[in-house]
Amino acid sequence: MKNSNTLTGKKKKNSKESVLTGISQEMLSLVGTAKEEYNAFITLNDHNLEKQVSDLSMGEKEEKNSLSGIPAVLGDNLCTEEMRTTCGSKILENYQSPFNAFVVDKLKDAGVMIVGKANVDEFGVGDSRGVSYFGPSKNPWDISRTAGSGTASAVALGAAVFGLGSDARGGLRQSAAYSGLAGLKPSYGRISRWGLIDYAPSLDQVGILAKTAVDIALVLECTAGEDYRDLSTLNNPAPKYLDILEGKVEEITIGLPGGWNDVETLEPEVKALFEKELAKLKEIGCIIVEVDLPHFFKASATACIIGAVEAFSNLANYDGVRFGFRSRSKHLQEMYIESRTEGLSSFLKQFLTFGALVSSESHYNEIFLPAQKIRTKIKEELEEILKTVDMVVTPTVPFRAPLFLDLDSCYGLDSSANIFTAAANLAGNPALSVPVKSDGDLPAGLQLIGKFFDEGKMLSIMNILQK
Amino acid sequence: MNLSSQEIKDAAWDARLELSSQEEDALLQEAQQLFKKVKSFIDPTLENVPLTFFPIPSTAVLREDEVQPSLPVSKAMANAPDADDHCYHVPRIIEE
Numbered sequence: 001m002k003n004s005n006t007l008t009g010k011k012k013k014n015s016k017e018s019v020l021t022g023i024s025q026e027m028l029s030l031v032g033t034a035k036e037e038y039n040a041f042i043t044l045n046d047h048n049l050e051k052q053v054s055d056l057s058m059g060e061k062e063e064k065n066s067l068s069g070i071p072a073v074l075g076d077n078l079c080t081e082e083m084r085t086t087c088g089s090k091i092l093e094n095y096q097s098p099f100n101a102f103v104v105d106k107l108k109d110a111g112v113m114i115v116g117k118a119n120v121d122e123f124g125v126g127d128s129r130g131v132s133y134f135g136p137s138k139n140p141w142d143i144s145r146t147a148g149s150g151t152a153s154a155v156a157l158g159a160a161v162f163g164l165g166s167d168a169r170g171g172l173r174q175s176a177a178y179s180g181l182a183g184l185k186p187s188y189g190r191i192s193r194w195g196l197i198d199y200a201p202s203l204d205q206v207g208i209l210a211k212t213a214v215d216i217a218l219v220l221e222c223t224a225g226e227d228y229r230d231l232s233t234l235n236n237p238a239p240k241y242l243d244i245l246e247g248k249v250e251e252i253t254i255g256l257p258g259g260w261n262d263v264e265t266l267e268p269e270v271k272a273l274f275e276k277e278l279a280k281l282k283e284i285g286c287i288i289v290e291v292d293l294p295h296f297f298k299a300s301a302t303a304c305i306i307g308a309v310e311a312f313s314n315l316a317n318y319d320g321v322r323f324g325f326r327s328r329s330k331h332l333q334e335m336y337i338e339s340r341t342e343g344l345s346s347f348l349k350q351f352l353t354f355g356a357l358v359s360s361e362s363h364y365n366e367i368f369l370p371a372q373k374i375r376t377k378i379k380e381e382l383e384e385i386l387k388t389v390d391m392v393v394t395p396t397v398p399f400r401a402p403l404f405l406d407l408d409s410c411y412g413l414d415s416s417a418n419i420f421t422a423a424a425n426l427a428g429n430p431a432l433s434v435p436v437k438s439d440g441d442l443p444a445g446l447q448l449i450g451k452f453f454d455e456g457k458m459l460s461i462m463n464i465l466q467k
Numbered sequence: 468m469n470l471s472s473q474e475i476k477d478a479a480w481d482a483r484l485e486l487s488s489q490e491e492d493a494l495l496q497e498a499q500q501l502f503k504k505v506k507s508f509i510d511p512t513l514e515n516v517p518l519t520f521f522p523i524p525s526t527a528v529l530r531e532d533e534v535q536p537s538l539p540v541s542k543a544m545a546n547a548p549d550a551d552d553h554c555y556h557v558p559r560i561i562e563e
Contacts, residue, residue: 094546095546096545096546098538098542098543098545098546099538188521188522188523189523202520202521202522228530231525232521232523232525234523295508298508301501301504301505301508302505302508304501305501305505312481312482316482316483319483320548321547321548321555321557322544322546322547322555323546323547323548324546324548325548326548326549329558330558330559331558331559331560331561332557332558332559332560333483334558335557335558336483337483337484337485338485340482340483340484341484341485344484346487346490349479349482349484349486349490350486350490350493350494350497352482352484353475353478353479353482353484353486353494354478354494354497354498354501355482356478356479356481356482357470357474357475357478357498359481360474360477360478360481362474363502366506367502367505367506369518370505370506370508370509370513371505372518372519372520373513373516373517373518373519374505374508374513375518375519376516376517376518376519377513377516379519379522412497413494413497413498413501414501414504426519426522427522428521428522428523
């Protein structure tokens with residue numbers, strides 16, 4: 001955890017061939033370490049990576065774009081033509097997408113060097129459990145603990161400057177907190193989901209993991225914008241986030257939800273780190289006020305109900321007919337059942353069955369519809385509070401990166417990891433996990449939840465905190 | 468609320484999945500807890516609250532109907548476990 005690669009740091013050295021060669025070789029070495037020792041990658045962009053490194057070493061992509069030549073990693077639920085897209089699942093182990101995700105094309109157009117596809121929870125459903133069919137994603141701070149995702153592991157190691165992944169109930173932000181990174185879930189509709197194999201379309205967003213606010217701002221500027229293939233992307237062009245980063249943060253008012261420190265699973269260490277960071281926010285001129293969000297802490301269970309129902313529907317097409325794993329069977333129904341039963345993990349099977357249960361006639365009215373009403377309350381309360389404060393602050397996760405041995409007690413269908421993060425997915429607001437580091441110990445995260453399309457203001461606060 | 472094992476079995480069938488008896492038991496227990504929790508959230512103030520299916524107002528806007536390049540059939544079918552040039556092959560539909 002000594003590597004400190006950042007996008008801005010690399011660009012300064014981009015003019016001399018020898019330096020570029022050195023950086024490229026160092027990066028290749030880190031990619032190898034991330035794959036072999038931390039299981040961060042499912043697939044490396046082997047052939048193209050060597051060519052891109054060679055081009056970069058020759059200075060061929062120099063100054064094309066701020067992101068040109070910058071190494072990035074993609075969660076393996078973002079479709080790519082040049083590498084398989086497995087979603088961390090046996091059922092898609094050899095799936096080759098016929099197209100690139102919108103964000104992949106955006107990055108390639110900008111000259112980004114995609115080093116590989118990172119380990120993800122199967123179809124993103126495990127949130128930040130960090131375990132897939134391809135094994136666990138180990139945390140660079142302590143390999144006996146989860147990194148939350150391979151993307152977080154790779155970026156924390158310096159094998160990539162930034163990474164893209166998905167965030168449905170908070171998984172991307174949680175992996176950021178576990179791995180000492182920043183993680184942004186943008187506003188719903190800010191980045192196109194075309195080519196993201198999501199499990200809950202009303203909750204999922206493509207998010208960004210990186211080490212600095214500047215890096216996230218540049219990547220957001222590159223990937224945000226309208227896409228006719230995703231109707232949730234709005235006609236709201238991305239601003240120049242780098243300009244916003246330099247804005248004043250004095251007198252920004254931040255609401256702290258009452259009851260944040262009553263969360264049962266809140267670790268004393270996380271509480272202490274969070275309070276220390278709140279003090280820093282006050283030092284830089286922010287005003288912290290307590291706010292009342294009575295439904296906020298109901299978000300995790302609510303998002304579990306809604307996410308499971310959407311996943312039950314959204315993942316129904318993995319049946320062995322058009323793509324993916326197929327079991328040998330005598331007739332069609334048997335083929336559907338055996339392909340899915342053999343191709344999906346035990347945890348995902350239970351989650352999908354739970355989604356089917358909630359969707360059933362006997363539970364739809366008594367469980368699913370009330371969950372959608374609670375979602376309305378969560379959204380309305382956030383909207384009302386954000387008329388009186390600029391943003392809301394909470395810890396990102398109540399605990400630090402769990403040991404692999406303890407994962408089952410931390411993660412179920414619903415997980416207390418989602419207690420602070422799920423509300424932003426239900427409401428669609430942007431949320432940023434800011435890394436909170438302790439001296440030599442595991443990191444934690446501070447979460448800011450902002451107004452729709454106000455990502456820049458949250459990034460400006462993080463930028464000042466990092467200075 | 469008491470869920471039954473049969474409900475879990477039926478739901479697994481709806482999802483075209485088979486669960487082991489351990490998986491069924493674990494799911495039954497966890498589903499009961501979650502249902503209980505969500506029910507505890509329900510109070511009279513929710514009665515007239517509208518539903519939120521999407522975080523932003525969503526209207527089905529159709530773009531102009533224009534001919535655009537599409538995926539070649541061969542590329543679209545390249546991932547099929549069993550197919551010929553234009554058809555996916557599946558086992559027989561009617562059970563023996």
